[in-house]
Amino acid sequence: MSKLNKIAKKSTWVDMTAFVDLSFLILTFFMLATKFKPPEVIKIENPNSVSSENQPEKDVLKVSFDKDGKVFISFSPDKEGKEKAQLTAEVLSRQKGLGLTPAEISTFIKFSVGGIGVPVTQLKSFLALNDTEYKSFPQPGIPVSDTLNNQLNDYLNALLTGTGGRKPENVMLNGDNATKYPYFKNVLAAFKKNGIFSFKLITSLEGVPTGTPLYKKQREASK
């Protein structure tokens, strides 16, 4: 009888202090290490590379192409990026006779952070969308497959005309693993036509395989 009582009275209290310590340590780590994912309209899986250089964030012109070959153009949300987006919209409107209003141009700047992927002719109606409609709008992508109607060329030409030939500091190419090569080639062709020959491809990091020349070179450099 007395033995049974003893068991029933045993406290179920657990000291959680250590647990809390640990959980807040992890929490702090994640809070400091985190960097919020930018809102993406398109899903892209980048290939891997051994390059360890971080992706630049200032003055970026990014051209993305997804696995279906849809091409999108986007600018960084900083001052230079916004300025370039504005110039692109203004010149494009003038060159193609789109008649974009100042309000539509500011919409262009806003959408250009997430990505714009419509043919030039559809641009005006596209810019009439609001934020929520933009997110769900199935953008057809900028047509590039036809060499005569490579409209990425029109966008780039408008940009460079607007800036007076001043190129964005960082031209990034954001391609999906499964994009067929011809789309990549056509994107490159549009850039080449506008005198841009230097790119940065967005990739995920992978380790340098041991024993290769690059591996030896890096080890020698770190000694």
Added chain:
Amino acid sequence: MGADVSAPDPGAHKKGPGVKKQARKDTKVDMTPMVDLGFLLITFFIFTTTMSTPKAFKLNVPDDTAKEEEKNEAKASGAFTVLLSKDNNVFYYEGQLAPDGSNFKSSNFKDIRTEILKKKANTPEKDLVVIIKPNETAVYKNVVDMLDEMQIADIKRYAVVDIFPGEIELINATEGNAPPAGGK
């Protein structure tokens, strides 16, 4: 006795009713909600975080409008051509493609590194040039992987070039398939 005033008494003597109550007060706090909240936040940050920040891989392409004589200065002996096709197929040949296609070999992404390194070891540095020719069915990943191989093998000169019809035929013959739709 006067002793219990100066020194602490190990015998657990009563010090008075008030003092005893204070000492016995439970300082334990129920931390369960705090832990709950902590882990909720951790979960939130884990899901929103991007641990592997994207990297930038530099690529410079030649100007197509460059003078013809400035191009093709690569010695045929130092050339190593890699052809990329669908399903991650890799083909290669050294130097110039033999008319009968006898030096046309098939490989894959694992073995091609050894071949490139072998070629690199056997060729003077200034003559070595790797030519990458993706066909219509190759994917972007293949091209970037191949460019990455150039970094790994520390190849100074490499170029991505359009494929020739003869080479496409050889690939098709090796893969045992009809030409892709449209006959490109």
